[in-house]
Amino acid sequence: MTIRNLDRLFKPSSIALIGASRQPQSIGQVVARNLFNAGFDGPIMPVNPHERSIEGVLAYNSVAALPLTPDLAVIATPPQTIPGLIAELGERGTKAAVVITAGFAEMGEDGRKLQQQVLDAARPHLLRVVGPNCLGVMVPARGVNAGFAHLPPLKGDIALVAQSGAVVTSILDWANARGIGFSHLVSLGGMADVDFGDMLDYLAQDPNVRAILLYVEAITHARKFMSAARAAARAKPVIVIKAGRSDEAAKAASSHTGALAGADAVYDAAFRRAGMLRVSELDELFDAVETLATGVQIKGDRLAILTNGGGIGVLATDALVGQGGRLAALAPETIEKLGRVLPPTWSHGNPVDIIGDASGKRYADALGILLEDPGCDAVLVMNCPTAVADSVDAADAVVSVLKAKGNKRTPVLTSWLGETAAAEARRQFAKQRIPDYHTPNQAVRAFMHLVRYRKNQELLMETPPSVPEQFDVDMAVARRQIDEALTTGCDWLSEYQAKEVLRAYGIPCVQTVTAATPAEAERAARRLGGRIALKILSPDITHKSDLGGVALNLAPNQVWAEAEAMLERVRSFMPTARIEGFTVQEMAHRPDAHELIVGMIDDVLFGPVILFGAGGTGVEVVADKELGLPPLNMNLAREMMSRTRIHRLLLGYRSRPKADLDAIALSLIKVSQLVTDFPEIVELDINPLFADDKGVLALDARIKVAPPKMEGSRRLSIRPYPKKLEQTVRLRDGREFLIRPIRPEDEPLIHDMVAHTSLEDLRLRFFAPMKRLSHQLAARLTQIDYGREMALVAERPDDETGEPAIHGTVRITADPDNERAEYAVLVRSDMKGKGLGYVMMTRILDYARMRGIKEVFGEVLRENTTMLAMCRELGFTQHDNPDDPGVMEVSYRVPKPAGE
Structure with missing residues (x-):
């Protein structure tokens, strides 16, 4: 993963357009028009050997003729010219390029070779490439419109990243009509270099980006993507739509699992694990954009519905229940308050039907009461046009109530039905950033987007309990079964071998023995006793029951005859199958299972x-x-x-x-x-x-x-717990500690460590007074991505209770380029001065060297003389912080691993 030089792509100080043109409707002409009319504050240098000027600006006949080195090059020339241009730009010092030209990997083997030539030309110069075969890149706040979209985007704080240029232009067209702006619009195209992982890493760190939208056709590097996606989703909402739901993988599967786990289902699991919100259709993405653009956040899944029409209330309820949502149960006092301000014919429940002649005041009174009900996590306010009430008056009333309540209130979504009557109301809602949807189903779907997103976020931050029982693993037994199958050329372990592997990992299995002949099968059945299950044993047969290779609930004296009959059945269905005998197992009698x-x-x-x-x-x-x-x-x-x-x-x-x-x-x-x-x-x-x-x-x-x-x-696409980093150390006083990577279930132990740490020591560590850690902070410290950060803890039973306890922790957090990493360390106050902090710092610096990180740095309060002395002893350099005289900056140049 890397964001190296992406600033040159999105924050360039100068741009060259290679392939600029004056030919009407050509890509070079459209890109030039967009670039020169976006308000970019810097030189834009068109390159075309056949034109004197482009858009009234002097054109240059080659890259070599450019008067200065561009930060960003936008290229729209024939594909065969691209590798040479990239090499020439890289030699001049250009660090980013957008290759709009098509004709690369999507064209087959020759195109893939040409694309590799582009990468080979860029790599020596660390030049980043977006594309090829892409629409381009747009950064409205910077005046960058380096693409051939049909209209310019509005400024905003939502980033859109897509493989499809057509999707980018479709969303752009839709968003402009609704006044929704973007911070970035990026068409990745062929993703030869810059991909979704790079973009997520970059956008997650940009404070001007509030939400990220992805249109995905395929992921290239799964572990890189998952690491970046999990980090980004912790920082801001990430919504993804995945094209292509085919399950080609299931067609070739030879197991039940393979048949069930289609490719799209795997993507779905990955997006959920990353904490992102997945939507299915493009119109859902539009709804999600609109919801995000208004900044609505919810705390639960209980929805109250306020409507002037019973029918649309029923439609919204059906949609809510059908999508797994819940109607809020209104409190008795809420029902009582509503009864005082509503006509006697109101619905007296949720949905709250305030009748078709509802005025703006009736809407305001009812909404104000619902917003005070603690059992409502959100309110959906709906209106259908009638001849006896004004839809705009109702909308004005909703806006007034929400203004009066301020930001600290229950979230509200609206759905004003119709077109003519609803148009002005929708304009009012858009102006106040209140989400509005054309139909009840769309509104409920948007609410459920928020519910699912919240659940995914909670899963990211939820502290797992310790495993309820410890299980021993006998890897030698499992290794023996697997090696035996590989040595004999068998793809599938026998049932007996498979169960031995499961038993080695503590999974209870029904008692099973093998038999080579029907006679042996009967003898085995008599030894087991009770009712028997008999199965054919063959490396060539995976679904035994399909071929008559399974017989259940046999008495031991029935096994011999059934085994002979089974052999005949199986051979008639599959005469070439290798038959190794039978498995004989006791029937499990568990009627409630x-x-x-x-x-x-x-x-x-x-x-x-x-x-x-x-x-x-x-x-x-x-x-x-x-x-x-x-x-x-x-x-x-x-x-x-x-x-x-x-x-x-x-x-x-x-x-x-x-x-x-x-x-x-x-x-x-x-x-x-x-x-x-x-x-x-x-x-x-x-x-x-x-x-x-x-x-x-x-x-x-x-x-x-x-x-x-x-x-x-x-x-694995998510790096697992790195057990190899576990190490036992002995301090000067003779006490031993297990130094190991932190685990998510360590959160209670971290809270206990903080409880044993003085307020002063906590202030020196966190730069602010602190009595305890919030769950959010503790979860962030314990639920780490081992691929991009590492935290080690020192564990030893507590001297008083004998319970497991963490006495110290140290961590480094690396940048996406794996160049620099920031460190932090904390030991319990009763462990200060005993050498534990020094040992832990030594271990984390060893890890940094193994990881290939070049520099470890940190900030230390000037009054923290103990930490500054330890840093000097470890070889850190120290210098003043120019922005804060009370803080010292320390850094450590990590030596290269031995042998490099």
């Missing part, structure tokens, strides 16, 4: 993806499933489960007890850990996984393996 599926596929882009849902033989038909990206914790696992239909059954109903939800969630975590530890696993099915109030039990399991394409956890 639910049949679930837990699985994993290795997505071509996002890597391992975990699946959960309703299991059994009809799993593809029912298709009740959800996906999640590993690594998982208890919160993420439970959230996955909650989005399925079967989750409601797992909560218990009638005489059926509630299933052990913790055991189910823990099974998901164990599978997540398994596929993290073994990159050889490419598909996994546990189907069915029985779940009831007694726990879980795997009845059948299949695991597909292949030689790993990359080492360890690198295939």
Whole structure:
């Protein structure tokens, strides 16, 4: 990930347009017109060897003839000329280029080679390239309109990044008509260099950007994208629309999981995990833009509906319930207050129907009361035109109430139906930044956008509980089964091997033995006793029941005959299949158990993806499933489960007890850990996984393996907990501490550490008086992206309670270019002067060297003499802060790793 030189792209001091033209309606002519008429405060230098001037400005016949080096070059020349132009610009010192020209990777192998030549020419000069095959870049506040859109954008604080130029122009046209402006409009095109990850990193840091909109056709670097998206979504709203919902990956899948986990569902899981809001259609994106442009924020999902028409109130209610929302339950005092100001025929409930002749005063009275109800998280005010009341008067009343209430009030959305009668009302709402929608369904959909976005944000900030039980892992057993399959050339582990792998990770499995012959199968059945399940054992058969390869509820004395009959059935269906015998297992008698599926596929882009849902033989038909990206914790696992239909059954109903939800969630975590530890696993099915109030039990399991394409956890799109950084250290006083990376579930321990730290020490660390950390700050400190920052904690049981305790923490946060990282350190006050802070600083600087960071820096209060002395001892240089005489700036040049 990198934002290097993107300032030259979006904040250039000079621009060259190569391929500028005077030919009407040509791209070079449209780009020139847009550039010269956008108000850019700097030189714009057109390059065209055949024209004397462009837009009344002197033209230059070549890059070499330019009087100064442009920060940004916009190129609209034939594709074969681009590599040479990029090389020439790079040699002159240009650091950014927008390549509008098409004819590269989208044209096949020759185009891909040409695109690589462009990158090869740019790389030595660190020249950033947007495109090729793009509409261009627009930054209205800077007067930059480097593209061929049909009209200029308005200034605003919403950034739009899209692969499709047509989408950019469509949104631009729509937004201008509604007075919505943008901070940036970026058409990425072929994404040869600058991609979504780069843009998210850059825009997240821009204080002039309040929200980010993405139109995605494909992601290129999943881990880079996820890291940038999670960081951006913590800082500001990110809304995404993904084109292409095809499930080509499912066509070639050989497991239930593969068949269920289509490509679009994986993108959906990734967007949700990143904390972004996904919308499905372009008009939804428009609605979301309008909602964001008004700055509405909500705290819950309870909606009150105020309307002058019962019918549209019913339509809004149907839309709300259909999209998973809730009608707010009005408090008795709210009903009483409304009864005093409304006619007797009002609805006496939610929706609040104030009757068709409702005046502006009636709207104002009712809205004012609803805004005071603590059970309402938002109010939708609707109006349909009537001959006995004025729609504009009603709108004016709404505006007046909201002005009087100020910003600290319940959010309000509006829907004024009609066209002629509603036009002036909509203008009033737009002027006051009050969201308005043409139909009840659109208004409710916008409300649910806010609800889903809030839930995604809460998931980003929610502290996961500690795993309810510790599970031991026997990696040697799992390794032995996987290596044996790979050595013998088997893609699929046998059922017995698969269950051995699951047992090694603490997942309970029904007792299973293998038998080579029908006679051995019967002897095994007699040893197991009870009712028996008999299954064919073949590396060539994945769905055994489809070929008659499964027989259930057999008595031991029935097994021999059934095994012989099974052999005949399977051979008649698949005569070439290799038959290795049978698996014999005890029938699990758990009448209240639910049949679930837990699985994993290795997505071509996002890597391992975990699946959960309703299991059994009809799993593809029912298709009740959800996906999640590993690594998982208890919160993420439970959230996955909650989005399925079967989750409601797992909560218990009638005489059926509630299933052990913790055991189910823990099974998901164990599978997540398994596929993290073994990159050889490419598909996994546990189907069915029985779940009831007694726990879980795997009845059948299949695991597909292949030689790993990359080492360890690198295939994961979210970097997992880096266990290799764990280290035990001994201080001068003999006490030992475990130095390890911080985990999200450490938040309670961080609060405890702060409670053992003096107010003065906290002030020296946070530069402000502080008694405790807020949940938001503590979550931000513990829920880190290991790919872009690192925090180490010193853990040791508390001397008094014996409970786990954190005695110190140190962190570095790197810039997206991985060049510089800011450090911070804090130790409990009772640990000061014992060397713990020095040890932790040494460890984090070792990590910075391993990571390839070039400089570690920080700010230290001048009065913090202890920290300044430690910095000197560690080799930091110190100098005054020109903006604050009370602060010293310290920096450490990190030596290169050994061998470089």
